[in-house]
Amino acid sequence: MKVAVMSCIHGNYEALNAVLSDIDDQSADKIYCLGDLVGYGPHPNAVVEMIRALDIPTCQGCWDEDIVEGLNSCECSYPSVLAEKRGKQAHEWTDQVIHPEVREFLAQLPLSLRDDNLCFVHGSPHNQHEYLMPEVDAFVALERVLVTGADILFCGHTHVPYVRSLDAGQLQIRVKSTGTTERDVSFSAPLKRIVNAGSVGEPRHGRPNATYVIYNTDADQITLREVEYDYQKTCAAIIDNGLPPIFAWRLARGLEFAERADDPTHVCER
Amino acid sequence: MNDWAILSGIEGNLAAYEAVLADIKRQRQPVEELYILGDVIAPTAESEQVIQRVRSPQQNEPMPQVCQGWWEEQLLILHGLGRTGEPTELIERYGITMVKTLWDAIPREMVEWVRSLDFGLFELDCLLIHGSSVSVSDQLTPDTPAMQMLDRLMRMEANTLFCGRSGLTFQYEIQQGTVTSSLTTLDRSNSPQAIAVKPRQVVGVGNVGRLPGQASYALYRPNSNQVEFRTVRYGAGKGFQRASP
Amino acid sequence: MQPLNITLVAGSIGAGKTTWIQQQVHTTAETVIYLSLDAGETAVDSTYLAAEVPGLTVLSAVQLANFLEHPTDGCVVYLELGFHIDLNSIILPDPMADCRRVAVLPPGTRHTEWHGWADVVVTGAEASITLRQPHLWRSALSGQVLDSASLNTFWYELTNGAYGTIQRAKGIFDVADGRSLYFDFVAGLPETTDMELNLPRWLNGRPDRFSGIEIVGEALGQTAIAQTLKDCCLDEQAIAYYQQQIKDLIEQGEEVA
Numbered sequence: 001m002k003v004a005v006m007s008c009i010h011g012n013y014e015a016l017n018a019v020l021s022d023i024d025d026q027s028a029d030k031i032y033c034l035g036d037l038v039g040y041g042p043h044p045n046a047v048v049e050m051i052r053a054l055d056i057p058t059c060q061g062c063w064d065e066d067i068v069e070g071l072n073s074c075e076c077s078y079p080s081v082l083a084e085k086r087g088k089q090a091h092e093w094t095d096q097v098i099h100p101e102v103r104e105f106l107a108q109l110p111l112s113l114r115d116d117n118l119c120f121v122h123g124s125p126h127n128q129h130e131y132l133m134p135e136v137d138a139f140v141a142l143e144r145v146l147v148t149g150a151d152i153l154f155c156g157h158t159h160v161p162y163v164r165s166l167d168a169g170q171l172q173i174r175v176k177s178t179g180t181t182e183r184d185v186s187f188s189a190p191l192k193r194i195v196n197a198g199s200v201g202e203p204r205h206g207r208p209n210a211t212y213v214i215y216n217t218d219a220d221q222i223t224l225r226e227v228e229y230d231y232q233k234t235c236a237a238i239i240d241n242g243l244p245p246i247f248a249w250r251l252a253r254g255l256e257f258a259e260r261a262d263d264p265t266h267v268c269e270r
Numbered sequence: 271m272n273d274w275a276i277l278s279g280i281e282g283n284l285a286a287y288e289a290v291l292a293d294i295k296r297q298r299q300p301v302e303e304l305y306i307l308g309d310v311i312a313p314t315a316e317s318e319q320v321i322q323r324v325r326s327p328q329q330n331e332p333m334p335q336v337c338q339g340w341w342e343e344q345l346l347i348l349h350g351l352g353r354t355g356e357p358t359e360l361i362e363r364y365g366i367t368m369v370k371t372l373w374d375a376i377p378r379e380m381v382e383w384v385r386s387l388d389f390g391l392f393e394l395d396c397l398l399i400h401g402s403s404v405s406v407s408d409q410l411t412p413d414t415p416a417m418q419m420l421d422r423l424m425r426m427e428a429n430t431l432f433c434g435r436s437g438l439t440f441q442y443e444i445q446q447g448t449v450t451s452s453l454t455t456l457d458r459s460n461s462p463q464a465i466a467v468k469p470r471q472v473v474g475v476g477n478v479g480r481l482p483g484q485a486s487y488a489l490y491r492p493n494s495n496q497v498e499f500r501t502v503r504y505g506a507g508k509g510f511q512r513a514s515p
Numbered sequence: 516m517q518p519l520n521i522t523l524v525a526g527s528i529g530a531g532k533t534t535w536i537q538q539q540v541h542t543t544a545e546t547v548i549y550l551s552l553d554a555g556e557t558a559v560d561s562t563y564l565a566a567e568v569p570g571l572t573v574l575s576a577v578q579l580a581n582f583l584e585h586p587t588d589g590c591v592v593y594l595e596l597g598f599h600i601d602l603n604s605i606i607l608p609d610p611m612a613d614c615r616r617v618a619v620l621p622p623g624t625r626h627t628e629w630h631g632w633a634d635v636v637v638t639g640a641e642a643s644i645t646l647r648q649p650h651l652w653r654s655a656l657s658g659q660v661l662d663s664a665s666l667n668t669f670w671y672e673l674t675n676g677a678y679g680t681i682q683r684a685k686g687i688f689d690v691a692d693g694r695s696l697y698f699d700f701v702a703g704l705p706e707t708t709d710m711e712l713n714l715p716r717w718l719n720g721r722p723d724r725f726s727g728i729e730i731v732g733e734a735l736g737q738t739a740i741a742q743t744l745k746d747c748c749l750d751e752q753a754i755a756y757y758q759q760q761i762k763d764l765i766e767q768g769e770e771v772a
């Protein structure tokens with residue numbers, strides 16, 4: 001069976017269409033979506049309607065949550081004051097154009113999805129705002145998979161796709177507590193993987209192309225897909241719809257709009 | 271460097287706190303730093319006296335460094351100063367009447383002090399915190415899975431994490447560990463790399479006030495990284511008596 | 516009294532007028548006086564030279580007039596003319612009548628009005644692009660404190676064409692940790708020069724010193740540039756917060772990066 005996983009569409013309808021037809025060409029049997037359907041891009045309603053029409057199981061992303069709950073993420077989730085101001089502009093624009101039923105749909109999205117030994121989240125199992133960057137410490141990464149009980153954890157939110165394999169994890173522990181004798185415990189974990197699906201509508205890998213992943217369960221093989229699409233159309237729509245032109249400039253260069261925090265594992269305590 | 275005394279959960283029990291202070295003063299190796307990992311208060315009227323005692327140590331006592339505990343956080347939530355708006359956790363655990371009990375127990379003028387407390391303290395390579403780097407409610411015990419322990423340590427890049435939420439005294443050492451990591455991105459593929467974890471530990475520092483007549487806390491020697499647990503028995507309501515090793 | 520040693524420096528954008536003056540100053544032991552004509556409120560070059568070149572004094576036009584009336588012996592004066600100044604329209608005061616005229620031009624430049632004007636033509640840096648309608652945009656930012664990460668994003672966007680074709684951009688910015696940074700970009704050169712000016716950290720409120728930006732380019736999105744710069748600036752509260760942090764670090768005797 002082939003499972004296609006995509007994330008971070010961010011209101012980019014052109015990119016979504018291109019990815020959907022590539023998924024078709026690859027004859028995937030199932031599709032999952034890891035959220036961030038809206039935000040930054042010019043077509044939030046159309047994207048959500050498409051996801052609903054195709055009945056694609058989707059978890060809630062950080063942007064979906066913010067549109068439902070109101071923007072209450074702390075400034076520490078932005079890497080700079082400029083990024084924060086742009087993020088707020090994007091939020092306000094999206095908040096104004098979004099249809100009530102679209103908002104309702106985003107509100108009821110689950111935080112995680114499960115399919116056998118696969119788990120799907122937006123950021124990390126602990127928090128949809130946490131960034132699982134590829135360079136996160138291997139043990140931290142392993143903990144994120146183990147806490148789900150799954151073998152493969154699919155996440156998005158960083159906008160750069162990757163596959164990380166964590167094999168033969170083991171720990172040696174000694175526990176002393178008053179009243180009991182000292183005991184030694186060893187812990188081991190078989191192969192676990194984190195698969196980041198990248199971003200359909202707001203890539204950050206330096207090219208404008210959309211990215212997503214396909215997992216072939218029979219061959220146990222993961223493929224990172226990079227799909228070209230007419231990004232100029234989205235750029236034009238960004239400008240025509242009154243979003244800041246710099247969004248179009250960055251989209252055309254695969255630069256994202258900077259939503260990554262300095263300390264990626266930092267999660268605000270608010 | 272001299273010893274640290276680390277305790278948690280006085281829970282408004284003044285006699286227990288006095289007993290521990292007396293035991294600290296009896297140590298042959300002088301105790302230089304005193305850390306209190308939250309739950310100084312509980313929903314009792316005596317809490318006010320405990321706060322006053324904590325804030326005004328005697329001349330031969332170290333100035334305690336205090337961080338917020340679970341009860342402090344609940345109090346702040348009631349006063350609209352917490353990290354969340356609703357006292358959901360308080361009501362779930364103790365019922366709705368506890369809201370009023372806690373509110374009445376701690377005078378308003380004490381709230382400012384509670385508010386001024388840090389969420390956690392970081393000294394040398396040690397994190398001192400009530401629950402864990404995740405929240406005040408996060409309860410670490412001798413039975414917590416190893417990966418979870420490691421995660422709590424690594425979140426703050428601490429080598430030792432002292433905590434008090436469980437009320438238990440324990441030393442949980444992660445002695446060694448490895449994992450093989452490999453990474454594939456769109457443009458490159460790294461060959462597998464073995465990553466080792468350096469030794470780290472989580473220490474449960476016990477609880478001072480919950481059990482009448484018996485208080486437990488921890489002594490830590492930073493130079494040798496040694497931990498010693500102390501159990502102090504005292505006559506409830508009569509102040510301290512003697513220590514039993 | 517010795518005759519005054521005055522050099523007028525003109526030339527095209529990005530050819531390296533300021534750099535050439537800086538080189539001359541390094542080879543002379545005398546006191547140097549510098550003035551940039553028509554810099555107005557946005558004195559990027561003069562602020563940069565004053566901070567970086569010991570023994571150099573920057574004068575305003577008024578101060579220069581006074582100086583010419585009562586010159587000090589042994590002074591060397593450099594007068595930089597902006598590329599957009601009409602060479603024939605400059606009226607020089609009497610004491611400057613027989614000054615030296617230097618034009619700094621890219622290699623291979625011939626038959627320009629600078630050639631007719633200059634006593635000496637110095638070969639400067641290669642120009643990688645020639646603009647049909649070069650436009651100069653300047654903005655004073657004095658008193659503003661920028662967030663460094665935002666500034667880097669803005670500078671990347673600016674010098675990669677997000678706001679029009681840029682031939683030259685230079686700026687002096689006060690950032691959150693109290694430093695004053697100098698940025699200098701010339702199209703075609705691989706990297707922006709980005710350095711800390713030799714000025715004390717400003718840690719008490721809004722800096723009372725020059726900061727600003729000068730851009731030469733074509734089809735400049737001026738409103739967008741101005742707006743983005745504004746979005747990079749910190750508010751009062753944030754400025755106070757960062758300044759306090761740095762003061763605390765310095766007090767603790769820590770190395771401030």
Ligand SMILES: [Zn+2]
Nearest residue numbers: 008036157159
């Ligand atoms: Zn996203």
Ligand SMILES: [Zn+2]
Nearest residue numbers: 036061062157
């Ligand atoms: Zn996200």
